[in-house]
Each structure stands twice: as C-alpha cells, then as structure tokens.
Amino acid sequence: MLTAELGIWSSREARDLVEQRAPGGLVRLGRRHRGWRQADLGRRIGCSPSTVSRLEGSRRVTDMDLLRAAADAVGVPSPLLAAACGFTSSAPRTATRVAPDASRDAEEDPMRRRTLLAAAGTAVPASLLLAVDDALAGTPAPSGNAARPDARLARARRMFDAGQHTALLRDLPGLLGDAHDAARSRTDLDHARLSACYTLATQILVKIGRYDRARITADRATTYASLSGSPLAGAAAARELAIVLRHQDQAAAAQRLVLDAAADVEATGLRTDAQAAAYAQMLCTTSYTAARSGDRGQALAMIEEARRAARRLPAMPPDSRLFRISPAAVDLYAVGVHWALGDAGAALEAGRGLRADLFPTAERKSRMHTDLARAWWQWGKPEQTAQELLAAMRVSPGEVRDRPAIREMVDSLRSRHPHAAGVRELALAVGS
Structure with a gap:
C-alpha cells in the first residue's frame, strides 16, 4: 500500500x-x-x-x-x-520571505500549503486523486487500450499543454499501466517511455499541489530513466524530482541533482538541438532553484548562461521535443527568477517583450500571464495583477483554478482589494 x-x-x-x-x-x-x-x-x-x-x-x-x-x-x-550522507539537514527549514506585499508563493510554505489545499480541494475531483493513489500503490494494471504507448503519451502531453488537468488525471492510471506493460520488453526505449509517463505524472501532480504523490512519481521517473540509459530522459526526470525537492524544502539537494543532470547533458557535446534544449532547461531550473534559496549570484549567472545556450534554438520548438525551451521561454524563466529574488521591477522588465504568441501551448501562454501577475502583485499593483490573471483564465482556466498558489493570490485580491478593476470578475470566474 x-x-x-x-x-x-x-x-x-x-x-x-x-x-x-x-x-x-x-x-x-x-x-x-x-x-x-x-x-x-x-x-x-x-x-x-x-x-x-x-x-x-x-x-x-x-x-x-x-x-x-x-x-x-x-x-x-x-x-x-x-x-x-551529510549533504543536507533533515530538519525542516523556514522559507525566506521578502517584501511585505509580496505574497510569496504559497506552494513553498508547508503549513500554508496544507491549508490552501484543503480550501482548494474541490478544484480537482477527489475520486481522480484516489484513483491515482491506487495506481501508485503498486504496478497499475494495463487499461486494455489498443493505441500505441507513444501515441497515448503524446495525447496525455497535449492534455497537459492545454490545461486539461482533470482529463489528464482521469487517464493517468491507465497510461501508467500500459507503459508498465510495454516495459516488460526491458528495452531502453520502453524504459525511457515509462520514465516519460512518470515525469508527466509528476508535472501534473506538482501543478495541482500534490507534492507527496509527485515525490513518488518523480522517484520512479528517475529509476526508469536510469534503466533506459538516456541522458535526456534522465535530465527530464531529474528536473521534475528537483522541483519536488524544492517544494519539500530541500533546495540544496534539488540544486545538486539538477547540476549533475546538466553535466550529464553537457557531456553529450550538445551536438543536437534536443541536447542544447535540455541543457538550457537545466540551467533555467538551476537558476530558479538558486533564486528560491536567495543565492542571487548563482541565480543571475545561470539564467544568463541559459540565454546563451538558447540562442541557437528555434523560436517555436517542435511538438515532439522533450524540452520545448526557446529564447522567449528563458526570458519567462527570468521573470520568475527576479520575482523569487524579490525584485518585482526587474521581473517586469525581463517580461517586457513577452507575448502569448511566442509560446506554443496554452499552458505556457497562461503561465506567462500568471508569472507576470505574481510580479505585479509583489509590486503592490492589484489592478494589473487582476488583468494578468484574467488573461491567464481566458487562455487556460486550469492554470488559475487548479494551482493553489494562484488561487491564494485571487483570494487575497478579493479580500484586500475588492473594488480594484477586474477583481470581482476574476473571483467569479475562479469561483473564489
């Protein structure tokens, strides 16, 4: 169990x-x-x-x-x-907070996180989470779906990209079961595909704030990536595990994990765009993790290195690419890095040239708006915050409704600035 x-x-x-x-x-x-x-x-x-x-x-x-x-x-x-091993302390650490009106991301605060999850629990049906729990309790059974595993995985990724979180969670147990069934072949490709399924499972569980479950899927993604021998599958799994570790207040372990993955990808020689994209993605994740830990020097150095690594990448990466990073995506990471460092002005400056049409998926387009909303909120600008969140809702409602930290921002707007332009409309749309 x-x-x-x-x-x-x-x-x-x-x-x-x-x-x-x-x-x-x-x-x-x-x-x-x-x-x-x-x-x-x-x-x-x-x-x-x-x-x-x-x-x-x-x-x-x-x-x-x-x-x-x-x-x-x-x-x-x-x-x-x-x-x-003595690398980190097992004792919990208190999250650093900056700027009195910053509304630091509630996903990073364990006590507030539990409260918010209880309040936002209706965003995703509990029955779907119970089904995911059952699937993670052992090896899930195959669904009997005749579609090829790679086609199933591609469909699941499209759901994630479209912000269809409920539909993805409904399909997740069957997807994992079918991927396990295929991996009985013990081929590298099927192990890599199984790792990718668990990586996607981690992404959706992190998105909706279920970090304990995400820890299980991230560990399994890492295990099967190792069996596959693919440095790109390993990098994808390591990145998701690092994100979970960061949410579980293990920033130092998260940073080491991502740096090791980046080194493994760099060792390939970065001869292909796929390898270069993986490397740039690892640098972005390292930069944001450093920023969350308050390490300004490393955060800024890594995001600048990511910009250099992404220069050769296409502005609109192909759908089939594991890491769909682009120069614009690095700029969006820079918004988050500066926000995490408590510098709302620099965050908004980093995002000044961003537009929704620079991003290929609804998830990324909406994420652009929610990241800019966090920066406006940190700067104490409720009207601009509400407008960005409304824009995010129009692109992908799940990015606002299903993410506990963003719902908390909406609740704060409603309680503290109920008469600001757009706040009432936003609260009604979210159901806050």
Missing part, C-alpha cells in the same frame, strides 16, 4: 539511520521492506551480494554511483539519502 511505502521512511528506524549518518543502513531497511535478499538487490544494480553487504554495513561512502543505484532500487527518498 502507498501508506506503507511512505511510512517506512518516516519511521523511527529511518530517522535514527539518518541521524547516525548511515546511508547504507537506509538501503538495508528498504531492501528488507521489499523482502529481497542481498543477491536480489545485487542482480538489480549489477554487483555481487558481498558488495551489497559492504555497502549496507559501511558508514563511509566510497562509491556514490553504486549507493544511488541501490537507494533508487529500494525506494530511499533522495532527501533522506542526502541527509544520511
């Missing part, structure tokens, strides 16, 4: 192993929880039982790649592994 999977890593035994700085002990805990022998784990990660024994019993990390492979295989959450 899903609760058992989560419970083992929040147990006293797991916490003690973290405090003892015993990452191998976490691997042993996960292996025994699955009923595996050391030989069973060894076969999965390509080593002997005696090597597994040494890994589990050692307090000193001598082979980080092997440790990560073993931890992935038995399901050790990345933040827990990082804390046991």
Whole structure:
C-alpha cells in the first residue's frame, strides 16, 4: 500500500539511520521492506551480494554511483539519502520571505500549503486523486487500450499543454499501466517511455499541489530513466524530482541533482538541438532553484548562461521535443527568477517583450500571464495583477483554478482589494 511505502521512511528506524549518518543502513531497511535478499538487490544494480553487504554495513561512502543505484532500487527518498550522507539537514527549514506585499508563493510554505489545499480541494475531483493513489500503490494494471504507448503519451502531453488537468488525471492510471506493460520488453526505449509517463505524472501532480504523490512519481521517473540509459530522459526526470525537492524544502539537494543532470547533458557535446534544449532547461531550473534559496549570484549567472545556450534554438520548438525551451521561454524563466529574488521591477522588465504568441501551448501562454501577475502583485499593483490573471483564465482556466498558489493570490485580491478593476470578475470566474 502507498501508506506503507511512505511510512517506512518516516519511521523511527529511518530517522535514527539518518541521524547516525548511515546511508547504507537506509538501503538495508528498504531492501528488507521489499523482502529481497542481498543477491536480489545485487542482480538489480549489477554487483555481487558481498558488495551489497559492504555497502549496507559501511558508514563511509566510497562509491556514490553504486549507493544511488541501490537507494533508487529500494525506494530511499533522495532527501533522506542526502541527509544520511551529510549533504543536507533533515530538519525542516523556514522559507525566506521578502517584501511585505509580496505574497510569496504559497506552494513553498508547508503549513500554508496544507491549508490552501484543503480550501482548494474541490478544484480537482477527489475520486481522480484516489484513483491515482491506487495506481501508485503498486504496478497499475494495463487499461486494455489498443493505441500505441507513444501515441497515448503524446495525447496525455497535449492534455497537459492545454490545461486539461482533470482529463489528464482521469487517464493517468491507465497510461501508467500500459507503459508498465510495454516495459516488460526491458528495452531502453520502453524504459525511457515509462520514465516519460512518470515525469508527466509528476508535472501534473506538482501543478495541482500534490507534492507527496509527485515525490513518488518523480522517484520512479528517475529509476526508469536510469534503466533506459538516456541522458535526456534522465535530465527530464531529474528536473521534475528537483522541483519536488524544492517544494519539500530541500533546495540544496534539488540544486545538486539538477547540476549533475546538466553535466550529464553537457557531456553529450550538445551536438543536437534536443541536447542544447535540455541543457538550457537545466540551467533555467538551476537558476530558479538558486533564486528560491536567495543565492542571487548563482541565480543571475545561470539564467544568463541559459540565454546563451538558447540562442541557437528555434523560436517555436517542435511538438515532439522533450524540452520545448526557446529564447522567449528563458526570458519567462527570468521573470520568475527576479520575482523569487524579490525584485518585482526587474521581473517586469525581463517580461517586457513577452507575448502569448511566442509560446506554443496554452499552458505556457497562461503561465506567462500568471508569472507576470505574481510580479505585479509583489509590486503592490492589484489592478494589473487582476488583468494578468484574467488573461491567464481566458487562455487556460486550469492554470488559475487548479494551482493553489494562484488561487491564494485571487483570494487575497478579493479580500484586500475588492473594488480594484477586474477583481470581482476574476473571483467569479475562479469561483473564489
């Protein structure tokens, strides 16, 4: 069951192993929880039982790649592994806040997040989330759909791009089941496709603020990407896992994960546009993660490097590309970076040349408006905030209705500036 999977890593035994700085002990805990022998784990990660024994019993990390492979295989959450290795603290950290009227993103504040999710719980039917929980509790059954897995995945991506969150969540269990069924072939391509399905699942779960579930799908995306051997699939999975880690107040672990993925992509030589796009995307994610941590120097350096990396990319990337980054998309990331650093003026300046027709999907067009709305709200401009959110609603209502932080911004507008132009219309449209 899903609760058992989560419970083992929040147990006293797991916490003690973290405090003892015993990452191998976490691997042993996960292996025994699955009923595996050391030989069973060894076969999965390509080593002997005696090597597994040494890994589990050692307090000193001598082979980080092997440790990560073993931890992935038995399901050790990345933040827990990082804390046991001494890379991060397992204690929760308080989010940094700037500007009294900034309305920092509620997705980053665990206490407020839980409250907002309860208030916004009707945005997505609970029955769909229960079905997703059932699918994540084990290996989901195939749906029986005769369509090819790649066609199913392409259709699901179109739903995400169109902001059709409810429809995507309805299809998600069957999509995952069919991808698992196809991956019985054990080919690299089918493992990469299964990873892509879990990556997409992570994206939609993050979008609607369900981070605990997203953590499970992100870990699985990473595992299957590793089995595929594809650096691009690995980069996509690592990016989504890093985003989840950031929301779970593990910014340092998130940053290391994305930087490692960027290095793997860079090692390809960036000979194709697909590789260059993946590299630029990793830099954008690194920049935003640094900004959320208050590291201004790295945030600004990375977004500038992303601009350079994106120069050769087409203004309108092809639909089939895994990372549909473009020069305009990097500028949109810059809006978010400056907002996260508390500089609303710089955020609006970065977005001054952006237009909806520069982005290929409804999700990105609407995201442009919500990111600009956050900057206007941070600057204390309720009318401009409302106008951007109304524009986002017209493009993709789900981007406003289903994202807890954006709904919270609408609620704040309604309660604090009820007579500002556009606020009443916005509140009615959102159902706030």
